[in-house]
Amino acid sequence: xxxxxxxxxxxxxxxxxxxxxxxxxxxxxxxxxxxxxxxxxxxxxxxxxxxxxxxxxxxxxxxxxxxxxxxxxxxxxxxxxxxxxxxxxxxx
Numbered sequence: 001x002x003x004x005x006x007x008x009x010x011x012x013x014x015x016x017x018x019x020x021x022x023x024x025x026x027x028x029x030x031x032x033x034x035x036x037x038x039x040x041x042x043x044x045x046x047x048x049x050x051x052x053x054x055x056x057x058x059x060x061x062x063x064x065x066x067x068x069x070x071x072x073x074x075x076x077x078x079x080x081x082x083x084x085x086x087x088x089x090x091x092x
Contacts, residue, residue, distance in 0.1 A: 007045035016090045023087035
């Protein structure tokens with residue numbers, strides 16, 4: 001499973017199913033906030049991998065990042081990691 005498909009699945013607003021657990025950043029209270037937070041987490045994760053991880057991992061010949069840019073990119077992934085770490089697991 002690609003990282004895009006993985007994060008779309010775990011942050012999906014759909015109910016958990018066997019073999020498809022969800023990560024909940026907040027309780028599903030049916031609010032716009034719940035929908036927004038989880039849509040944002042999916043989009044953020046996809047952007048982290050598509051815009052930072054994949055080019056840095058798969059493109060030969062890219063110049064080495066300046067230290068401050070590398071630290072900024074690490075900070076972005078730190079936010080995503082914290083969300084995953086603090087999310088509640090919703091599994092059937």
